[in-house]
Amino acid sequence: MRDVAVIGVGMIPFGRRDEDTLMDMLAYASLKALDDAGLGDKSVDAVYVGNMGGGVIQHQTAIASSLVDRLSLLPAAAETVENGPASGGSAVKAGLLAVASGYYDTVLVVGGEKMREVTGWRATDFVATLTHPQVEYPYGITLPGMAGMFTRLYMEKYGVTREALVSVAIKNQEMGGLNPYAHVEMAITKEGIFDDPAAIVNNPVAADPLHLYDACPVSDGAAAIVLCPLEMLKSPAKPPVIIAGFGQATDTQTLQEREDPTDLKAVTLAAQQAFERARLKPSDIHVAELHDAFTILEIAESEHVGFFKKGEGAKAALAGKTRLGGQIPINVSGGLKARGHPVGATGVAQVVDIVWQLRHELPKNRQVKNAQNGLTVNFGGFGNNVLAFVLRRVEK
């Protein structure tokens, strides 16, 4: 099994991109990553696109072949990889395995989604296409609905407070304000949420006990990476970062079938596999991008991956341990909460952000000093298909 390096990364600003088609966004992010890798466009053997909604939203399929043509990368092989909100992570995995297998040397992985083409209930309905078609979807359960129930259980079992949830939103929106790629750049304060009467309007209940600011926005966006075997890097222009570990696990599709619905088994398993393969442990990680589609998820995942004991994540968040400069900075990018969550893009964007961290390329107010190892967690469904990647800076 060959070590696989990330030799190029690129992202376009997430948000509302009415002027771009899905294909435009995929192409822009790809060109940035290819440029970052210093590659001419004849150098890619295969392309993987992470996308969930091309068929449902854009009424468009086979977008990977189309992208290869658009980028003049013919006759490179191409596939779309779909795995709900973990489609981006699954595309990164596809690229990793493709290079590791020896079949391909240079692989472009790009994730993207144009979600704002559908708004309001249609956006929620689009994401709900991942729910169970017989026992969930017809009854109207949505992802925010599941997250609400999960949050209530978590609050009751572990004494998590709304203050803890809000602290995650405040931290991530603050970081979003510093990130030029973030969708949400608006800072929020504890006082604004708890003491300002306007919060009833500005931050209404979305799915009790979750409020609007506990959820990620509906965003357009794309991100891309270029992979190649580490052994092929002779004198890299930038510090090489390898995918040192990868893990993935599935769980029951419906929450009610789980022995303990607050136990995100697939997160635990995916992270364990990734750490094992990387021969690292949670305490070796210097920076992490977790899948905070809802504030509770950042807290829950920070426990399940092993940064904190079960039930300690909320306290850690309140104590600032997950802030830049803290014990383990989480979602310095702003996370899904603020960078945004164009579903197919997210898993790739997380890797891009960690690569920037490990190359030490970010401005001071966002850079984790001397970061050598990073972790990403991309959470599909409601935790029924989770991917984790451990990235490591290597010296060449």
Next chain:
Amino acid sequence: MRDVAVIGVGMIPFGRRDEDTLMDMLAYASLKALDDAGLGDKSVDAVYVGNMGGGVIQHQTAIASSLVDRLSLLPAAAETVENGPASGGSAVKAGLLAVASGYYDTVLVVGGEKMREVTGWRATDFVATLTHPQVEYPYGITLPGMAGMFTRLYMEKYGVTREALVSVAIKNQEMGGLNPYAHVEMAITKEGIFDDPAAIVNNPVAADPLHLYDACPVSDGAAAIVLCPLEMLKSPAKPPVIIAGFGQATDTQTLQEREDPTDLKAVTLAAQQAFERARLKPSDIHVAELHDAFTILEIAESEHVGFFKKGEGAKAALAGKTRLGGQIPINVSGGLKARGHPVGATGVAQVVDIVWQLRHELPKNRQVKNAQNGLTVNFGGFGNNVLAFVLRRVEK
């Protein structure tokens, strides 16, 4: 790179399966392949689902995770792979690379589609989601429309006659009648098509010069295979078949951008790669499953993969060289024309049929005697993303 063996195969009868959901079909085919492989259900590390229309037709995404739950294969990794009508081939490729990479030992690949949930123009519109969203789709071009124009060009350039096209339909529908998994079991005759006045009604022009019987039907169906490293097979119950070669190539999305629209470059390239990797040549192949979504494609592909010279495919078909017992039997299963073309299933079904041939498991009237090497071609878009696999029987 490890040699990868196909240790289990399964298929369900293609056709109209109103009583089954897409998930039912995927599950049935998977269980058959797992059973054929002699595997208990805890033995699968990863699952790849080839599917094109889950989002568009069933309004359902993340079906791979759902399938893993349905089959009690938790916590196996799972992804859906989409590549238009080559989604099945792309899922087989994903499984091949996953095992070759060393990340996974036992991988289930299943392709399926429930297309008859949409009928008439909606079925055609679904397939047209793979056309170019700016320069093709809005103008109403469909896949049959493209195939019609391609056929006209091919007839003019190479003197292909309607008799040659019809001979492919007759052969494949005859073979479909012998295949218990085939959708179309009705035999047709040259006289019935050319001399019977009823043909005007029974076999109307679909996209001039193509008639109804030149096109594959709209089918429901699923097929599955189980892969593992050849080295892990100690005393296999059935003759092992390996994926000896794999090739894939993309081409421009639109036909009009190709220097010569009759030149299916991606077919040539994919087949060349597959032969090269397998260290075999076209004349070493004993049986082939080609992507005859339209009769012209079987003829054109038989030339592009190297069985016949350019312009000789039609003559070969008319001379019976592609029939069982001929020089190179093509689509002994009935092909897409008669077995049917549930798009996500096709690329997997082709591999299943070749494995049966190479194991010598078929009844006499469908078995190619002593077949050792087989070829499959799965054709995505209008030849803009093509996958080819060379399968080889090995003795253990």
